Amino acid sequence: MRIGELAQRTGVSPRLLRYYEEQGLITPSRATNGYREFAESHVDVVLQIKGLLDAGLPTRIIEQLLPCLDKPETIYVPDVTPEMITTLQHEQARLSERIDFLTRNRDAVAAYLEKVLSVKSANHAMT
Incomplete structure (x- = not known):
């Protein structure tokens, strides 16, 4: 292509x-x-x-x-250096932090959505 x-x-x-x-x-x-x-x-x-x-x-x-x-x-890592290992460890830690942050945000959105839907459902049942 x-x-x-x-x-x-x-x-x-x-x-x-x-x-x-x-x-x-x-x-x-x-x-x-x-x-x-x-x-x-x-x-x-x-x-x-x-x-x-x-x-x-x-x-x-x-x-x-x-x-x-x-x-x-x-x-296969042709020339792994101590600097490369340090960089990869830093990137791994940074990605883990980002995953944790995104997971917290996802869970907060899910909780909010669940609450909104339950309120909407309760309001709809009253009408």
Whole structure:
């Protein structure tokens, strides 16, 4: 598929897809006319990249994580440094905090919605 179709299917702009390519996150093949050609598997990879970026991970960490996402049991880290380990631990802690925050917000919205619906149901029963 061409870059426009991948962009449409993933909600990621062609410009951003080219950036992912520049960062080494995706590697399309090239047609004889020079156009980028993406495989079906690129859809999932781009969505994973998008999710990791949305979570706040920098592309340098995403590049290290991508090989592990399809087969986490096959972890290959060519040059793990103490700084990389510290960065990953920091990112893991930050993501856990964000998950906790989102969970609290979700639960608050659910409780509010439950209350609103019960009041509405009670008001409707009175009429």
